[in-house]
Amino acid sequence: MTTTTKGLEGVVATQSSISSIIDDQLTYVGYKIDDLAKNSSFEEVIFLLWNQRLPKQDELDELKKELASNMVVPEAIIKHLHSYDLSTVHPMTALRTAVSMLGLYDEEAEVMEAQANKRKAIRIQAKIASIVTAFARIRKGKDPVQPKLSYNYAENLLFMLNGKEPKEIEVEAMNKALVLHADHELNASTFTARVCVATLSDIYSGVTAAIGALKGPLHGGANEGVMKMLTEIGEEENAIPYIQEKLDNKEKIMGMGHRVYKGGDPRAKFLKEMSKQLTELIGEPKWYKMSVKIEDYIKDHKGLPANVDFYSASVYHSLGIDHDLFTPIFAVSRTSGWLAHILEQYANNRLIRPRAEYTGPISPEYSTIDKR
Numbered sequence: 001m002t003t004t005t006k007g008l009e010g011v012v013a014t015q016s017s018i019s020s021i022i023d024d025q026l027t028y029v030g031y032k033i034d035d036l037a038k039n040s041s042f043e044e045v046i047f048l049l050w051n052q053r054l055p056k057q058d059e060l061d062e063l064k065k066e067l068a069s070n071m072v073v074p075e076a077i078i079k080h081l082h083s084y085d086l087s088t089v090h091p092m093t094a095l096r097t098a099v100s101m102l103g104l105y106d107e108e109a110e111v112m113e114a115q116a117n118k119r120k121a122i123r124i125q126a127k128i129a130s131i132v133t134a135f136a137r138i139r140k141g142k143d144p145v146q147p148k149l150s151y152n153y154a155e156n157l158l159f160m161l162n163g164k165e166p167k168e169i170e171v172e173a174m175n176k177a178l179v180l181h182a183d184h185e186l187n188a189s190t191f192t193a194r195v196c197v198a199t200l201s202d203i204y205s206g207v208t209a210a211i212g213a214l215k216g217p218l219h220g221g222a223n224e225g226v227m228k229m230l231t232e233i234g235e236e237e238n239a240i241p242y243i244q245e246k247l248d249n250k251e252k253i254m255g256m257g258h259r260v261y262k263g264g265d266p267r268a269k270f271l272k273e274m275s276k277q278l279t280e281l282i283g284e285p286k287w288y289k290m291s292v293k294i295e296d297y298i299k300d301h302k303g304l305p306a307n308v309d310f311y312s313a314s315v316y317h318s319l320g321i322d323h324d325l326f327t328p329i330f331a332v333s334r335t336s337g338w339l340a341h342i343l344e345q346y347a348n349n350r351l352i353r354p355r356a357e358y359t360g361p362i363s364p365e366y367s368t369i370d371k372r
C-alpha cells in the first residue's frame with residue numbers, strides 16, 4: 001500500500017469543474033474571484049456554481065424570485081426552534097439539526113432524479129437563511145421576520161435578521177461576503193458533503209454533514225474564534241503581548257494560516273478593505289487596527305497569512321451580527337458551494353472509500369475474558 005499523507009495534504013481526491021485554487025488564485029468556474037467579488041450578486045454566483053456558466057438577465061431574475069419565494073420554512077421547524085434552551089445551544093448545532101429536519105418536510109427528499117435535486121437545492125439555499133435568522137430572533141424573544149419577494153438574497157438575510165430595511169452599504173457588504181465564501185474547492189466541509197452523498201445518500205444528509213464539518217474552529221468556526229480573540233485583546237496596545245503569549249503556549253491564532261494558500265488568501269484583501277470601512281462607520285476602528293497588527297505580526301513571526309475568516313469577523317461584527325452567528329452566516333453562503341458539489345458528485349458518482357494504513361498490534365494472542 002502507498003504511504004499515508006497526514007490530513008490528506010496535497011492529495012487530489014476528485015475532479016471538479018466548480019472552483020479552482022491555482023498559484024494562490026481562486027476561481028469559480030474559471031472566473032476570477034476578484035471580478036466576481038467586485039461585480040456579482042450572490043444569486044449570480046449561485047447560478048454560476050450550479051450551472052457552470054453565468055446567467056442571462058431573465059435566468060437571474062427567475063433564480064432571485066425562486067429563492068425569495070422559497071424562504072419561508074415549515075412551521076414545525078419554527079416550533080422546534082422554540083423547543084430547547086436557546087441560551088445554551090450553539091447556533092451551528094441548531095442549524096445542523098434544523099437543516100436535517102427540513103428533509104422531513106420535503107416531499108421530494110428521497111427522490112434522486114437530477115431535476116428533483118435541483119429543485120431541492122433551491123429550497124435548501126432559500127430556507128437556510130430563514131433558519132439562521134429565525135434562530136437569531138427567537139432566542140431574543142422576537143418573532144421571525146418573513147422575507148420580502150422584492151428583496152435580493154443579501155437584503156433578505158439582513159432584513160430577516162434585524163427586522164428593518166437594511167442600508168445600502170450593509171447589503172453591499174453582505175453580498176460581497178456571501179460571494180467570497182460561496183465555494184472553495186475541496187475544503188473539509190465540501191469534501192464531507194461529497195463523501196456523504198457518494199454513498200447515494202440524499203441531499204439533506206449531504207448538507208447536514210457539511211454543516212457539522214464547517215462548525216469546527218479549524219474550519220468555518222474560526223471566524224467566531226477571531227472575534228473572541230479580538231474581544232479578549234480589547235485594545236490595540238494589548239494585541240502583540242496577547243498574541244506572543246498564545247504563540248509561546250503553542251496555541252493557534254484563529255484566522256491565520258491555510259492548508260492551500262501559502263502566499264495569501266485572495267479573499268482576505270476584500271474583507272480587510274470592508275473591515276476598514278465598516279469599523280470606521282460604526283465608530284469602532286480599533287477592531288480593524290488590532291487585526292492589522294496581528295496580521296502583520298503573524299506574517300513576520302510565523303510566515304502565515306490571514307485567511308478568509310480573519311477579517312470577516314470584524315466585518316460581521318460591524319454589521320451588528322451576534323458573534324456566534326458568524327459561522328452560520330458562512331454556512332448560508334457555503335451552502336451554494338456544497339450544493340454545487342453534491343450535484344456534481346451525483347452526476348458522476350463513485351463511492352469515496354480510501355484506505356487506512358494500519359498501525360495497531362499484529363496478531364496479539366487472544367485470551368478469553370477470565371484470563372485477562
Ligand SMILES: CC(=O)SCCNC(=O)CCNC(=O)[C@H](O)C(C)(C)COP(=O)(O)OP(=O)(O)OC[C@H]1O[C@@H](n2cnc3c(N)ncnc32)[C@H](O)[C@@H]1OP(=O)(O)O
Nearest residue numbers: 217218219220222251252253254255256257258259307309
Ligand atoms: C474557511 C477556513 O477553513 S480557513 C481556515 C480557518 N482556520 C483557522 O483559521 C484556524 C487556525 N489555522 C489553523 O489551524 C491552520 O493554519 C489550518 C488548519 C487552517 C491549516 O493547517 P495545516 O495545513 O494543517 O497546518 P498545521 O496545523 O499542520 O500547521 C503547520 C505549522 O504551522 C503552525 N500554524 C498553522 N496555523 C497556525 C496558526 N493559525 N497559528 C499559529 N500557528 C499556526 C502550526 O502550529 C504548525 O507548526 P509546527 O510545524 O511548528 O508544529
Ligand SMILES: O=C([O-])CC(=O)C(=O)O
Nearest residue numbers: 183184186187188259308
Ligand atoms: O479550503 C479550505 O481548506 C478552507 C477555506 O478556506 C474555505 O473553506 O473557504
